[in-house]
Amino acid sequence: MTNTREITLGSLRLGGGNPLFLIAGPCVIESETHARMLAERVAKIAADGGIPYIFKASYDKANRSSGKSFRGPGLAEGLRVLGKIKADLKLPILTDIHEASQAAAAAEVADILQIPAFLSRQTDLLLAAAKTGRIVNVKKAQFLSPWDMGNVAEKIAAAGNSKIILTERGASFGYNNLVVDMRAFPVLQKFGYPVVYDVTHSVQLPGGQADASGGQPEFIEPLARAGVATGVDGIFLETHDNPSAALSDGANALPLAELPQLLARLKELSNLVRRWRTA
Numbered sequence: 016m017t018n019t020r021e022i023t024l025g026s027l028r029l030g031g032g033n034p035l036f037l038i039a040g041p042c043v044i045e046s047e048t049h050a051r052m053l054a055e056r057v058a059k060i061a062a063d064g065g066i067p068y069i070f071k072a073s074y075d076k077a078n079r080s081s082g083k084s085f086r087g088p089g090l091a092e093g094l095r096v097l098g099k100i101k102a103d104l105k106l107p108i109l110t111d112i113h114e115a116s117q118a119a120a121a122a123e124v125a126d127i128l129q130i131p132a133f134l135s136r137q138t139d140l141l142l143a144a145a146k147t148g149r150i151v152n153v154k155k156a157q158f159l160s161p162w163d164m165g166n167v168a169e170k171i172a173a174a175g176n177s178k179i180i181l182t183e184r185g186a187s188f189g190y191n192n193l194v195v196d197m198r199a200f201p202v203l204q205k206f207g208y209p210v211v212y213d214v215t216h217s218v219q220l221p222g223g224q225a226d227a228s229g230g231q232p233e234f235i236e237p238l239a240r241a242g243v244a245t246g247v248d249g250i251f252l253e254t255h256d257n258p259s260a261a262l263s264d265g266a267n268a269l270p271l272a273e274l275p276q277l278l279a280r281l282k283e284l285s286n287l288v289r290r291w292r293t294a
Contacts, residue, residue, distance in 0.1 A: 017205055018292065020207050029150075029249065034285070034289075035247075037249065037252075038069045038109055038127075038251040039071060039254055040070045040254070041254070042073060044072045044074055044088050045261075051099070051103075051104075056271060058070070058104060058106055061278065068107075070107070070108055073263075074088060074089060074110060075089055085262040087263075094120060097110060098123075107126040108125045109129055110127075111128070111129035111131050112128055112129070112140070113131065113140075115143035118146070122144075127152050128147060128150070129151075129152045130153045132157055135155060141167065142174050148178075151171050151178065151179055152182055155184060161203050167181075168181065177208075180208060180209045180248075181208050183195065183210070183211070185213075185216065185219070192221075193218075193219060195238060195242070200246070209248040211247060211249040212247045214238050214242060214251065215253045215267050215269055216267065218230050218238065230266035230268075232266070236277055236280070239252075243285050245288075253268045254271050254274055
C-alpha cells in the first residue's frame with residue numbers, strides 16, 4: 016500500500032494517510048427538500064462516526080438509460096439547491112459536469128468537480144475542470160484499465176492542477192454487468208493521488224432493467240470492506256431514504272438506515288489498515 020498525497024479541503028485532509036473520508040448523497044437532486052434532508056441526515060451519521068464527509072448530488076443525469084427517465088432540475092436550479100445546502104449546512108459539495116461549458120458555473124458552488132466515468136477521456140472536459148482550480152474527481156471508465164488512468168491524471172496535471180482524485184467504479188464484464196478487480200486500487204495508488212472506491216455504482220447492472228439500470232445492493236458491504244482493506248482513501252456511495260422510490264439509481268443505492276452500521280465497520284477496518292501501513 017502506498018500513501019497518496021494529501022489534498023486540503025477546508026478543514027478536511029483527503030489522502031496522505033489521513034482518515035477514511037466519505038462522499039455520499041442521492042444520485043440526483045429530486046427536490047430541494049429531499050436533498051437537504053439527506054444532506055442533514057448523512058452529515059449527522061458521518062459526524063457521529065467521526066468520518067470526514069462531502070455531500071454529493073447531481074443536477075443533471077445526462078447518461079440515463081432511457082430518454083424518458085428523470086434527469087434532475089438542471090444546471091441553474093441544481094446549483095442553487097447545492098449552494099443553499101453548502102451555505103446552510105457548511106458542507107463541502109461534489110457534483111458532476113458533462114460539458115466543458117458547465118465547469119466554471121459548477122465551480123462557483125462545488126468544491127469538487129466530478130468527471131463521469133463515460134467521459135473520463137474527454138480532454139476538453141478534463142482541462143475545463145482543471146482550469147477552475149477546484150479538486151477534480153475522475154471516475155475510471157468502465158472500459159478503461161486502471162493504468163490507463165495515468166494518462167487521464169496527466170491531462171489534468173498538465174493544466175496546472177494537481178488536486179486530483181481517482182475513483183474506481185467497476186469494469187464492464189459482459190452485458191449488463193460490472194466487476195471490480197481489487198488489483199486496481201494499488202495500481203491507482205501508484206499515481207500518487209487520493210483513491211476513492213465508488214461502491215454503489217460497482218454493484219450496478221447497467222441497463223439491466225431494459226429502460227433503467229438494475230443493481231445488487233446486497234453486495235455493497237462486502238465489496239466496501241474489500242476496497243477499504245486495500246487502503247483506499249475514501250468511499251463514495253449513493254444513499255436514499257427509500258431506494259425503491261428513488262428517481263435515479265435506486266436499484267443500487269444503499270438504504271439510509273443501513274449507513275451507520277456500514278460506516279462503523281468500514282472505519283474500524285480502515286484504522287486497522289492504516290496501522291499496518293505505518294508499522
